[in-house]
Amino acid sequence: MSGTAIENFVCVIFNVSFMNCTWLVGRTASGDDAQYFLYWKNSMNEDFTECQNYIKDNYGRHTGCRFKNVTIQNKRASFLVNGSGSGQNTQLYNTTISLYQIEKLTPPLNVTVNCTEVPHGCEIQWQPPRTSHVKRHACFKYEIVIENKADPEKSIKTASKTERSITGNSYIFGSFSAQKRYSVKIRATDNGCFVSTSWGEWSTPVEFGKEQISSTSSYMLFLISVLAASLILFLCTIKIYLKKTSATVPQPRDPFHEFSPTDFQVCFLSICLKFVVNKGPLQSQMYDL
Incomplete structure (x- = not known):
């Protein structure tokens, strides 16, 4: 029908x-x-x-x-x-x-950003998307979107820059300012090979710039403070321990003190044993004792 x-x-x-x-x-x-x-x-x-x-x-x-x-x-x-x-x-x-x-292309892989203040600029690098049939890097071209993130304190609105038809696996972002924060995302499409002409999936945004540097510095300061406090606590513990172990010094013993019952028994047994060794005939009698 x-x-x-x-x-x-x-x-x-x-x-x-x-x-x-x-x-x-x-x-x-x-x-x-x-x-x-x-x-x-x-x-x-x-x-x-x-x-x-x-x-x-x-x-x-x-x-x-x-x-x-x-x-x-x-x-x-x-x-x-x-x-x-x-x-x-x-x-x-x-x-x-x-x-x-x-085919819906996967996002480009391993997106990284390396920025330098002198000269001002950032190099963005990535690897091609994964496929089961294309191995040549030249088979892809890319679209890059770089956003200047909003700064509420300075009333700066979010702005973006888009670059299409980029070949290769790197891009130089020359408008970088060390005082601003950015994010970048990338997607791929065909560049004259057996690849889908539709744009693939976006990569996860990678942030870079001022906010990232500030957060890293804050983390380092916090880590240094924790290590310093731990070291001070350790030194204080060592000092208290040494003070306790050296507080009481034993006094020399008086050689003329009176014998205690224990001392008397030890001395008596010592004399008896010496007598047994030197007086052979009385040895059996001493053993009887």
């Missing part, structure tokens, strides 16, 4: 190897019992395989499919969707797509 084929079929590859395909139920397809099935193949030499992970709506109807471990390799993929409803087959839908054209 006319109008039962799916509509608005769209596929997107993201995060290098994942792909989602979605569609809408045909306008004249019978309501709740209409069902669709997706088949695809990644090259002309392969056989069609059915989707293994369908996306469903509230009525349980298939309205999409999730794929993983998808490789692009400059190939064209074929998609076929058929279905049925009320005991009748729906119209067949089929299309062919160049996979690189539907």
Whole structure:
């Protein structure tokens, strides 16, 4: 029947190897019992395989499919969707797509900023986005947005500077002022290779400038204060310990003091043993004692 084929079929590859395909139920397809099935193949030499992970709506109807471990390799993929409803087959839908054209590029990687006050300027560097089929850095061009962050104390509004069609993996920001705070974000697109012509995802903004330097200085001052306080506490503890251990000095013993009971017993046993050694005949009698 006319109008039962799916509509608005769209596929997107993201995060290098994942792909989602979605569609809408045909306008004249019978309501709740209409069902669709997706088949695809990644090259002309392969056989069609059915989707293994369908996306469903509230009525349980298939309205999409999730794929993983998808490789692009400059190939064209074929998609076929058929279905049925009320005991009748729906119209067949089929299309062919160049996979690189539907890839959503990941953000550029490892964005760093290195600023110098003399001469004033910042070098922004990054690495290309991750893909499964492009290895050449020259296959990408970039858009950079640098924002001069707002300063409420000085009533300065946020201003931005945008640079497009940047090739290579670095950019010199010459309008840098050490007294201001900035943020930078970057995204990529095709530069004449088998890459999607749509702009990819933005990188996480990286901040640099006055606010970053101030926060670093404050942290260092706090760290130095903590270390100094710890050192003073340690020295005080050592001083108290030494004072306690040297407070009481034992006095020399008086050689003419009276014998205590313990001293008497030790002396008596010493004399007896000496007598036993020197007087052999009395040895047995001493042992009896």
